[in-house]
Amino acid sequence: MPNTLSPKEEIKRAADIVQVIGQYVQLKKAGKNFMGLCPFHAEKSPSFTVSPDRQMFHCFGCKKGGDVFDFWMAYHGVPFPEALKDLADRYNIPIKEAFSSGEEKERGRIRETLFKINEIAAQYFQEALGQSGGNPAVDYLKKRALSQEIISEFRLGYAPDAWDGLTNFLKSRRIDSQMAAQAGLIIPKKGGGYYDRFRGRVMFPIFNLKGQVIGFGGRVLNDALPKYLNTPETLLFHKGEFPYGLHASYKAIRERGVTVIVEGYMDLLALRKHGLQEVVATLGTALTHDHIRKIKGYAGEAIVVFDSDEAGRVAALRSLPLFLNEGLSARAVVLPHGHDPDSFVNKNGLPPFLALLEKGAPLFDFFLDQKLTGGGNSIEGKVTVLKEILPILAQLQNRAQRSLYAGRLSERIGIKEDVILSELKAAAAGLSEGGLQKNLRERGAAFEAKQRIGDVQLLNLLVHHPMAVTGLVETDCWKLLSDATTSRIIEKMFENYRKEGRFSLERLEESLENEEVRIRFREALVAESIYSDQEVKQAVREIEEKVCQTRLTNSIKAAGGDPKALNRVLLELKERDARSH
């Protein structure tokens, strides 16, 4: 029998969406769905919903949603052809056709080429490390006490101290120089030709979650500046998007339930060499929302290890609002003076480092400590601290958490708790006035909706009990809805049904023309069914009734004083009564 499924459909059948998303987001069963913290927006309570029945996801917070391909594209930031290929590879499904626009195909082709060039460059740097010219880099890595296993696992290399080493190598491999420049590896010269971006540096490939090389960091071997040079922004590399090392650490992070966050390549590599697996690095940039969203998919807690210098202290203070906003609980560890994780663990071994992690203070307490020492203990100092921290706390959605922090704040700075709480209330009110009104409006609307068979109910009925479509398709009941978005979905439903004599939800989604309509449709799909199977008939009857009544009212209105027209209306009414008895 010929296989009639398209690769896309075949992949959708093979790749269970709960399993695919579950690799990146911690999901908990909730009714017939799974819920988790959304990887696409900041949230502290889960509104990210995955439906195994529908094989789709939807976030009630940021409204992102769709099928397994939509997730893959959004999460990995890749275009459709690449998502198709990734999932096809993973489930061993051969793909023959491409399903994308010319522009998408072109972008996919360029990305594929850039990955290939990065891979060739990574191999070139790795090989250079083994050659005699690579010796200064070998010496450096030896001095930093890295093992051969770590060097191979993270594919460290050496960019020889020459202007045209990689440039010539890529040419010999027939790589288009313009594309290599687009990968950020070589730079066009003013007078024509190209030169190497990375020269005389130890090279660290930077990986995405799939383990592909998206860029490089290069460290000098002497005191030249800049100490670290990174790939510039390219189609593949966006600074601050992925924490370094997550592709290798995520399994350990999930097992341990905690992520240790350090700053540099060498910190991470040294810790891994000593046996700490659950670690990622921010690579000298401050922590970003993207980092935390990726991390929190794997573990509920983070321990951030800061260097003891001023920059480390500032970074620690800056990260508090990020963690509070993203709802990831975090502790802070500051290393003894003059140490970074690399030097500490190489000098003392892993157990004392683990002991430090164990003693890490909650980030909030750490924040207060840092603010209050260094002049913050004067009255003016306390007021400054209060001013800084209240807006951060006011953003906390969880009231219990808020009052807990208020209590601790009161203890620490010696201001009465009720004073702090009322200040906090004022700050929170300032933030959420708009939000509160919106909430009341929405609740009012929901109450009204319950009083009649309205937009929400009708859509829910049709989506969860498709046989109801058969009963209602002749009524044009969508015309009676007050909400244009919902009425458009139902109109389309009926249209498809009439055209094909049957009804497919999947087809329907594809035929919806804009995102707003698709969002409403997804929300109805993942929602619980309002009506039980037994209640469907009754609900259909009520809707028919309502449609008839409305038609009648309209006919009477239209008839005006015309007795003949009124007569027709009465006849119609009689006929209907006869039918329904």
Ligand SMILES: [Zn+2]
């Ligand atoms: Zn979201």
